[in-house]
Amino acid sequence: MSGLSTFVCFTKQVVEYHLGYRSNYIVGIYRHPQILRRYSQVASPKDTQGAKNAQISSNERQISFKDATFENTLLRDACSCSICLDTSTQQRRFSTGQIPLDVRPKSLVQANKNGEYEVTWTAKGVEDHVSVYSQERIAQLASPLWRYNNRWRFARDAVLWDADTLRGNLVSRLYDDYMNDEEAFKDVVLGLYRTGLAFLRDSPTKERTGDMEIVVEKIAKKIGYIKETFYGTSWDVVSRPDAKNIAYTSENLPLHMDLLYYESPPGVQLLHCIANRAEGGESVYADSFHAAYQLLEDDPISFYNLTMFPITFHYRNDGYHYVYTRPLIELDNFYTKPTPEHPVVQIKCVNYSPPFQAPFEHFVTHSETAEGNVEFGEFIRAFNKFEKIIYKPSQQFESKFKPGDVALFMNRRVLHSRRRFTLTSSTQGNNDDGSYGRWLKGTYLDIDSFYSKLRELSGL
Known part of the structure; x- marks a missing residue:
């Protein structure tokens, strides 16, 4: 299908959708999960x-x-x-x-x-x-519905959120309950899927447990296998001189997702706070899916442009050179026809990471993209609209790490950032015990590992 015909088909579906009896269904299905439950049963014996x-x-x-x-x-x-x-x-x-x-x-x-x-x-x-x-x-x-249920029955419980909505849906459990109580564990995993974000409290305030296993890795392994990257199986988020990544400074870190320069970026990120004596450094989260669906409601053409235009992400430093190109919004193209079970468009993931975005290549300003129909100026307009949504204070959830806190979030959905922080002279650098004034320990999970556990817990 040519770029033009793709565009016509896409906008035709969106227009028909908005004029038809399924008005406001795209985001409504997420805000009101009961809408989908009516259609969520495999064919009955009758x-x-x-x-x-x-x-x-x-x-x-x-x-x-x-x-x-x-x-x-x-x-x-x-x-x-x-x-x-x-x-x-x-x-x-x-x-x-x-x-x-x-x-x-x-x-x-x-x-x-x-x-x-x-x-x-x-x-x-x-x-x-x-x-x-x-x-x-x-x-x-x-039955298309059976195929959907066989993979994604839990998707009916997904919640798109702004800050107020998240406060009423956020799952936060104690570390000991997560590790030892299967219902608490299930609550965290399902909650992590529903909103893309969950927290553990009162985890050990040290790097390793008594069995010498790294705490954040132990938490992750209860869900699935760890995704090792060039940072290792886990890594320290601390302020360092001559840092090779903005995350390892005390500077403001804008909203982003990790490792989009990988062909297969991590699906879930975990951050464990071991120490935090910093002033500032609050973590900020935003739901990119909510922003994208809102853009689709307000300006379908801008939404379409963000699904088509190539953005290159890269990391070239410290002996590593990674690069990959993808659009800001990726769609799940398996379901393309609107039905009561499926929205007119289904977002697979969002790719947004300005700190690791490469310069645009010259050809993209001449409408020579893969589909040949997205003007660079129109892409910039759409990009600006998306950013205005995610940076609205009402769209952002802010939280400051306390020692023992663990944040788990979906890396291809939830944007995360960190405000600038300062350390007093007594908390800068290393202490004698090897800790830092602000010390987070992080690790990743592959999305396949997470979904495997999610399907198991959902009885699929």
């Missing part, structure tokens, strides 16, 4: 029972049941017999590329005495193969 005795027809290309029609190749690909799917590993024994294009039912498909559908597949040059599909499986294969 919905699928009629298929048992329904007329079933088939031809060279398709099999039609009462409420769904499948390509022969798709249904053959969904076979879960022991020949096709290992019963122990639940992994496939065949490739989709091995399915003959002329595969078809050998005879009329009918329900057996158990209400299951037995299909004997035949094709030229290969042995016949028997597949058995339950009514529930047929209903699942036909």
Whole structure:
């Protein structure tokens, strides 16, 4: 699809959406999770029972049941017999590329005495193969909602927030409860997904626990495996002379996300406060998804421009050279058609990190982007609008770390910053015990590791 046709399709959907009966649904689905719950159940037995005795027809290309029609190749690909799917590993024994294009039912498909559908597949040059599909499986294969639930049922509880909204939804639990009480642990993980931010309190105010494991790594490992970067498995956020990163100074650190110069940036960041005797240094957080959806409501064209225009992020210092290009807003393109289950557009992640943004290359000012339809001036206008939203005081949640606090936040959604701080002469640099006047210990998790735990806790 060309850039122009993509733009026309996108704006047409947005306009129809705003004029249609689903008005204000895009952000409403997040502000009011009950809207989605009405559509959040896999097809009930009542919905699928009629298929048992329904007329079933088939031809060279398709099999039609009462409420769904499948390509022969798709249904053959969904076979879960022991020949096709290992019963122990639940992994496939065949490739989709091995399915003959002329595969078809050998005879009329009918329900057996158990209400299951037995299909004997035949094709030229290969042995016949028997597949058995339950009514529930047929209903699942036909249901976009089932596919959505199988991956993202917990998404119905997501909350977009400004500062006031976050205060009523923020999860904060004690460290000991998080480590030893599974309900408290679940509360933190689900809360972290819902708002993108959660806190632990009263964690050990030292780098390592009695078993010599680093505290912030121990917290992270309860969720999943740590993402090691060129900073190591964990790292110290302290003010240092000749720092190689603005985070390691006492200067004001503007809103940003970490490591966007990586092809796969970290999904979750954890920061553990070991010591804080600084004046100032408050942490500020903002919900980039809330800002992006607000921009979509107010100015769809600016939103579109931020999904299309290339921004390059880089880090070139201290013997490292990382660079990657991505748009400010990335969409989940798997769901592109508005339905009661899915918004007209679904944001996958936001990429915003001015301290690590590379200079724009000359070609982008000449409308020669990949899609060829975003003027540089229009991109700047959209960028400015996005920044005006995230820097509104009402959109920002401010908190100052106390020793023992741990912040957990979604790195591809929640923007974080730190205000300038000062240290008295007695707290500057290292003390004899190796601590600092302001000392945070940080680590990362891959987003896949986090979502794996989230799905497990959500019963998916």
